[in-house]
Amino acid sequence: MWSSCARPRHPWLSGWVLVWLVGATVTFAGEPRNEPVLPIPTCTAMDGEKVRLGKRLYHDVRLSANNAMSCATCHPLDGWGMDGIPLSTRVDGVSNTLNTPTVFNALFNIGQFWNGRVTSLEDQIEESVRVEMGSNWNDVLRKVAQDDAYRQSFARVYRGGVQAVNIRDAIAEFERSLITPNSRFDRYLRGDDQAITPLERQGYELFKKLGCVSCHQGVNLGGNLFHRSGVFTTLETGEPPGDAREQDRMAVTGASEDARVFKVPTLRNVTRTAPYFHHGDVATLEEAVMLMARGQLGRGISVAERDLLIGFLGTLEGALYGECR
Template sequence: MASRSQSSAAMLAPVIALAVPAFAGNALQNEPIHPVPAAAPQDPARVALGRRLFSDPRLSANGVVSCASCHNLQAGGVDGRARSLGFNGRLTALNTPTVLNAALNFRQFWNGAASTLEQQIGMVVENPVEMGSSWPVVVRKVLDDSGYRRAFNAAYRDGVTRANIENALATYERTLVTPGARFDRYLQGDNGAITAAEKAGYARFKQYGCVSCHQGVNVGGNMFQKYGAVMPAPSAQGAGLGRFLVTGNPQDEQVFKVPGLRNVARTAPYFHDGSAATLEQAIDAMFRYQLGRESTSEDRKLIAAFLATLNAEPAVQP
């Protein structure tokens, strides 16, 4: 993982001219973005349990909210709100990130508080705004369901436990990766998979330095960065504490996990506070606050066109 100081320095680097990508054999070589691999094989019984739990509102205190309430798998893995509604109708502090490709992130949550999907699930269940429940209560509800009880006994040696519920959900989420995007096919050697305009958008994405933070398999999700690395950026009230809530270091205010951009064209609104309603607004803000320059309408249009080529569906349909 690059340190925050290293990643900030990368964002401040001067714009350089990049060579036209060259195909070697059937694949595009030396690109900062890499194709999404197929999901790693998972235990089918545990995946089936996780799929059921993902849509079960009984995980919340009052039986109203499930994981799927905020992570709509038919809409890019988000709910389309600037901030989500918790179990009692209160708004969450931050925008809900997509669950698609979450398994590719190096940490979970905007502030990186969880290092695994299992930890993330454990914290959401007990969050006083999101699900508002407790693990003893959740375990009891699952035990009281005979179907769950039989399935857990078949899938896990010790049956229904908090750890096994977390693992089942995380196992299911690990299947929610999205290989086969048009841009991935381009990287793999299909030069006609994206249009000339989309290629031009990718060239600008690299030329202006966006790839300093948005690269790798998930086009992000692998470092922390200050929101407002070059110019101070506004943030919704109470939403700017970021990584500070984990480290207690004042320098980590407004520092967040860089979001992955897979399926980003489907996950508006954008940023930790949901302050950008459209993808072009988000691109404009990134130019201003992260790159210290103004975007043109052509920049926004072309880069948005490139980002749309990152859309794909999970290989295993939820």
């Protein structure tokens, strides 16, 4: 879709044509732009009471086997929705083999987890409670139902009261409220020319020209397609952790062409979500961008180009939470 929107470049474009174009841009300032990247809605209208209930559950350690770990342990909301370490440790002491993705804007992804093995947030919660937090619904229900405040809230919000399906529904509703709208780039997309600097705009043009946008596009600049990690050269800087290889898209589809294929990660707030890649062993955005150019596009880029790209990526930093909260 996006390629049909790209503005044609003509070498003869100069002089009066340019003056006319500049005039047109000024005339139309304030119009939304037709771009391969889309702004995050400023508010995802949610059921407020469910969101509050889901927020409490999200932070509740009683969802884990040892009453010591909540969703927020690995996805802290004041830490841009992720833990900032290469690999987290599950409740049973086993190390995860994949880096923790952010929960912010996860609702816009085509599927959840690096290989997209579940499509709904409800199913993702099912797995997180079982695997990351080592618990089961009998135990969770017992602990939640012992709490008077929970029992009252559930009775108000759900006909069936405290039930596993309702717990998943409330947490998923809360997750759907976790958006980061109004980044400077989104304001630019909505027609505010002054929202980004000329250099940042150059960074965006380069992002499109090099072809980063062919994989990182849509609302999340990612999250809407699967692609091989390391098309031209590997993105791994060291020895890949054990079974990370078995958690690629091939584990879901069984198709050999899906080996080393992962969901393209979002670039929203990416300046805040180091370390990078599914293995989490790339500590800086500088290195991640260089590896992307070489690994996914098969070309080197200069340090100046890298910095232009990073300048653009910085404009994707949004406000935590939408305006409707």
